[in-house]
Amino acid sequence: MTDATLDDATLTTAQIRRAYLAQTRRKRSYGAILMGVFVVLMVAGFHTADQRNAGGFWSGLHRFFDFPGEVLGEAAQKLADMPAHLATYAPALLETINIAAASTLIGALLAAVLSLLSTRGMARWPRLVPVFRRCMDIMRAVPEIVIALVLIFVLGGGPVPAMIAIAIHTAGALGKQFSEVNENASLKPLEGLESVGATWAQRMWLGVLPQVSPNWFSYGLMRFEINIRASAILGFVGAGGIGYELRNAISWGKGKYDEAAAIFFMLFVTIVIVDQISAKMRQQLTHGRQTKEQGQ
Amino acid sequence: MLTLENVTKRFGQKIAVDNASFSVDQPAMIGIIGRSGAGKSTLLRMLNRLSDPSAGTMQYRDINVSALSGAAKRNWQSRCAMIFQQFNLVPRMDVVSNVLHGTLNRRSTLATMFNLYPQADIHQAIDILERLGIADQAAKRAEALSGGQQQRVAIARALMQDPEIILADEPIASLDPMNAQIVMQSLRRIHEEDGRMVIANLHTLDTARRYCDRVIGMRDGRIVFDGTPAQLTTGVARDIYGAGDDFSEAATSTEIDALDRPKQGMPLPA
Numbered sequence: 001m002t003d004a005t006l007d008d009a010t011l012t013t014a015q016i017r018r019a020y021l022a023q024t025r026r027k028r029s030y031g032a033i034l035m036g037v038f039v040v041l042m043v044a045g046f047h048t049a050d051q052r053n054a055g056g057f058w059s060g061l062h063r064f065f066d067f068p069g070e071v072l073g074e075a076a077q078k079l080a081d082m083p084a085h086l087a088t089y090a091p092a093l094l095e096t097i098n099i100a101a102a103s104t105l106i107g108a109l110l111a112a113v114l115s116l117l118s119t120r121g122m123a124r125w126p127r128l129v130p131v132f133r134r135c136m137d138i139m140r141a142v143p144e145i146v147i148a149l150v151l152i153f154v155l156g157g158g159p160v161p162a163m164i165a166i167a168i169h170t171a172g173a174l175g176k177q178f179s180e181v182n183e184n185a186s187l188k189p190l191e192g193l194e195s196v197g198a199t200w201a202q203r204m205w206l207g208v209l210p211q212v213s214p215n216w217f218s219y220g221l222m223r224f225e226i227n228i229r230a231s232a233i234l235g236f237v238g239a240g241g242i243g244y245e246l247r248n249a250i251s252w253g254k255g256k257y258d259e260a261a262a263i264f265f266m267l268f269v270t271i272v273i274v275d276q277i278s279a280k281m282r283q284q285l286t287h288g289r290q291t292k293e294q295g296q
Numbered sequence: 297m298l299t300l301e302n303v304t305k306r307f308g309q310k311i312a313v314d315n316a317s318f319s320v321d322q323p324a325m326i327g328i329i330g331r332s333g334a335g336k337s338t339l340l341r342m343l344n345r346l347s348d349p350s351a352g353t354m355q356y357r358d359i360n361v362s363a364l365s366g367a368a369k370r371n372w373q374s375r376c377a378m379i380f381q382q383f384n385l386v387p388r389m390d391v392v393s394n395v396l397h398g399t400l401n402r403r404s405t406l407a408t409m410f411n412l413y414p415q416a417d418i419h420q421a422i423d424i425l426e427r428l429g430i431a432d433q434a435a436k437r438a439e440a441l442s443g444g445q446q447q448r449v450a451i452a453r454a455l456m457q458d459p460e461i462i463l464a465d466e467p468i469a470s471l472d473p474m475n476a477q478i479v480m481q482s483l484r485r486i487h488e489e490d491g492r493m494v495i496a497n498l499h500t501l502d503t504a505r506r507y508c509d510r511v512i513g514m515r516d517g518r519i520v521f522d523g524t525p526a527q528l529t530t531g532v533a534r535d536i537y538g539a540g541d542d543f544s545e546a547a548t549s550t551e552i553d554a555l556d557r558p559k560q561g562m563p564l565p566a
Binding site (some may be wrong): 011012016017019020021023024028029031 | 392409410412415419422423426431432434435453
């Protein structure tokens with residue numbers, strides 16, 4: 001009896017071993033094939049791109065650091081002018097940050113509504129969920145610079161077209177991220193609120209927002225960082241702010257590189273500061289949530 | 297063999313482990329008991345070097361465990377396996393891969409990243425699973441298993457390390473009584489058959505009494521009892537748990553037959 005069970009067990013072990021090894025071999029060969037395809041695609045793609053390239057990748061590679069070197073070299077020579085440059089461009093930087101802040105705020109508000117309307121289980125009109133999703137897709141798909149160029153053509157140059165352009169893109173991008181956060185929120189509180197006869201707006205405001213606000217806030221802050229960079233770029237096409245000054249400095253070429261370096265430096269410092277502040281605020285938000293949970 | 301001297305761990309103002317000292321001469325099954333927050337987990341985590349002691353020394357044979365760093369520390373960790381309360385497996389990987397993680401310290405990073413293990417290791421992993429009675433789950437994802445099965449996978453991972461010491465941090469605290477018994481019996485068997493040292497944090501007295509050769513009691517970070525299960529009287533237990541006269545062993549028991557025992561006092565509310 002004992003022997004029989006023992007034999008039975010060893011037989012099963014052998015089977016298990018065989019089955020598992022077969023499975024492992026299958027997985028490994030899939031992995032190897034995928035890896036091979038990946039390498040072939042990378043090499044072939046690079047080859048094609050390199051042939052199409054006017055200069056050639058390898059012949060140009062060693063000049064990669066020439067431009068930054070030139071800019072930094074000139075900036076180092078005229079280091080004494082740096083504080084003056086910083087003072088000169090401070091108002092332009094402020095304008096850029098203002099554009100970014102206003103567009104983040106407006107875009108986030110729009111994104112919040114769109115995200116709630118396009119999350120399954122929360123949507124006001126469940127049948128229209130795909131419609132709102134496609135709306136956000138379109139807002140994300142059109143580059144900010146295209147919207148800005150059209151608006152500048154219609155409204156004239158200045159910060160307002162840039163603000164609207166970035167806000168539209170923000171609404172699409174943040175809306176997508178917000179709705180992903182919403183999907184992870186529990187629907188039970190919503191059912192609870194529905195059972196007492198709350199309207200859709202009440203359910204969203206009182207049931208969803210407390211659950212998702214820390215994550216929304218954290219995504220919003222990251223979007224603010226991205227938007228500072230975006231509004232600097234839009235300055236290139238006539239939206240004002242630090243981007244306009246940067247274009248002037250760079251297209252002037254040699255002689256104004258110290259100004260370009262000053263502007264790059266200011267942008268870098270701004271991003272670092274925003275990142276530090278948002279990291280602190282996010283920590284506070286999650287920390288606050290923890291103490292609340294402990295209190296319960 | 298294993299000696300701890302004045303091991304202390306501070307978290308800011310709070311002292312989690314306060315001057316803990318004990319020594320073990322031969323492989324034994326040791327249970328550490330005490331309330332939650334008494335410093336049991338911190339002590340085990342320091343032994344595995346998951347966290348560093350603030351003061352004191354830990355010595356195993358000729359190794360100064362508390363001074364290890366880098367590759368030497370990782371090598372120590374591979375010789376001193378850890379089992380966790382929440383199993384700490386990789387949920388989306390299959391059971392055998394989780395067990396094979398026990399060999400990570402011996403294998404190259406690149407090979408393990410592509411899940412390439414020698415066939416002998418794979419056979420050994422399945423043999424260990426067989427020994428623990430879960431070989432038929434080998435190809436499943438770890439997350440598809442029940443809690444008791446997952447804990448046995450974790451024990452298999454520990455055995456795959458071929459360790460000299462197995463540390464078990466509340467191995468049965470998230471299991472039902474039936475699975476708790478299976479897991480504790482597995483640990484006992486590993487100690488008896490392989491001669492490995494097992495140190496287990498347990499939160500119930502009767503488990504420690506039933507499976508361990510030696511019991512260490514901790515209260516507020518200090519070691520307040522160190523002796524055989526027979527020396528562990530109800531009075532001593534009340535001291536360890538800081539409980540009043542209404543404390544009874546049956547009240548904290550998770551064993552199935554505990555229900556049949558006559559109760560000496562009122563059950564504790566928590």
